[in-house]
Amino acid sequence: MPELPEVETIRRGLELVLPGQVITKVDQRRKDLRVPFPDNLVKRLTGRTVTHLTRRAKYILIHLDDGNMLVLHMGMSGRMLIVRPEEAYDLQKHDHLILTMEDGARIIFNDPRRFGMVLLVHENEIETHKAFAALGPEPLDNGFSAPVLAARLKDRKSPIKQALLDQRIVVGVGNIYACESLFEAGIGPTRLAGSVKAEEIEKLTAAIRNVLSRAIEAGGSSLKDYRQADGELGYFQHSFSVYDREKMACPGCTCDIDKTGGVQRIVQSGRSTFYCPQKQR
DNA sequence: CTCCTGTCCTGCCGGC
DNA sequence: TGCCGGCAGGACAGGA
Numbered sequence: 001m002p003e004l005p006e007v008e009t010i011r012r013g014l015e016l017v018l019p020g021q022v023i024t025k026v027d028q029r030r031k032d033l034r035v036p037f038p039d040n041l042v043k044r045l046t047g048r049t050v051t052h053l054t055r056r057a058k059y060i061l062i063h064l065d066d067g068n069m070l071v072l073h074m075g076m077s078g079r080m081l082i083v084r085p086e087e088a089y090d091l092q093k094h095d096h097l098i099l100t101m102e103d104g105a106r107i108i109f110n111d112p113r114r115f116g117m118v119l120l121v122h123e124n125e126i127e128t129h130k131a132f133a134a135l136g137p138e139p140l141d142n143g144f145s146a147p148v149l150a151a152r153l154k155d156r157k158s159p160i161k162q163a164l165l166d167q168r169i170v171v172g173v174g175n176i177y178a179c180e181s182l183f184e185a186g187i188g189p190t191r192l193a194g195s196v197k198a199e200e201i202e203k204l205t206a207a208i209r210n211v212l213s214r215a216i217e218a219g220g221s222s223l224k225d226y227r228q229a230d231g232e233l234g235y236f237q238h239s240f241s242v243y244d245r246e247k248m249a250c251p252g253c254t255c256d257i258d259k260t261g262g263v264q265r266i267v268q269s270g271r272s273t274f275y276c277p278q279k280q281r
Numbered sequence: 282c283t284c285c286t287g288t289c290c291t292g293c294c295g296g297c
Numbered sequence: 298t299g300c301c302g303g304c305a306g307g308a309c310a311g312g313a
Contacts, residue, residue: 003306034289034308058307076307077291094291113290115307158284167308174306243306269285272304 002058002074004139004172004212009219010080011055017082017105018050018062025100033096033111034075038120045070045099045120056126057135057171067123071131075115081108136170139208144170146198146205153201156193161273163193164208173208176243177215179274181207183242183250188280189266189273242274250276 002010026042038044049065062070074080083089085104097109097118109116121129136152137144152169153160163169164178173181182189184207187200196204241251246265249257255278266273 006306073307075290076305111290112292113305113307115289117308156283162284165307176306270287271307 002076002078003174003177003215004055004058005177005215005219007058007060007074007172008055008216010074011053011060013082014060014062014080014107015053018101018107019052020049021101021103021105022047022049023099024102025098027098027100029091029096029098033114033116033118035117035119037097037118041118041120044068050101056132057138057167058174059131061121061126063123069121069123069126071117071119071121072109073117073119073131075111075113075117077113078109078111078116081110082106083108134168136166136168139170139172139212144205144209146202149205150198150201153193153196158193159189159268160187160191160193160196160204161189161268165271170208172212175271175273176240177208177211179243180211180241183207183276183280184211186280188277189268189275242276245274250279253278 023045024047026045028037028042031037045064048068051063051065053063054061058073060072060074062072064070072078072080081089083106089106089108091098091108092110094112094114095108095110096114096116099107101107109118117131119129119131121131126132137148149170153163156163158166161178161182164173164181165175179189181204185200185204187196187204242263245263247257247262249255249262253262253276255262260278263274263276266275
């Protein structure tokens, strides 16, 4: 699940329980995920107080009172579970990292495919660390605008869909929201990035913002309910316009689906793209 | 530089 | 029913 909206939703969930609390216990259950866990992670986290949480791209940054940040990336299959104090919990398969807080709450990082990442980075390195140095602008910040996006797409020969997945162009957009944004902007996914016109980039910029903001709102609203149920964060039911809707009608469709075939699925760089050939050019 | 492919890993689903 | 191939929300290395 984890594209920007899901990561932001998880961050907001953690923000409700972590700040101001001491990490009293750290259980690291294997030595690596996609990359090795940081050296001495358990020792370096235990006894630290969480000051606040931020997000950069698809990374959650848990700021600690010694100036370091516990950096989490959810990869393809990462989840975060919050277990409240006193609440019983049996460890599950793929629970890789468990932090216990001073009030007894636990946060559990579960990641079956292990494409996730856990880093320990000093706040001074937030611009320079390998993970962050090449990242593009935050799509929901003021620094993101049509001219900024246009400059980054200029002369690019790759399809616009792939350009949107490139975290150096703009961060946080993954396979789902790339498809959804292109649909909303009416742009065909195979168009070469450099060929997308200024007015289309204008629409695309707004579409990316809208799609991501709406998803965060949806995640945020379902978050509470879900936590009441079982404490799990970051998953919400979502209705997409084109993603995973092959052969179906897109919203507001007036086509004869039997003739047009509805939403098409193609593969670009080994990843599925869904789009409406009628509405996207 | 840019672009593309393959790879990491497990789980699930559909087809035979 | 069981097995097998394909596919899944990401990111990176390596080669052209």
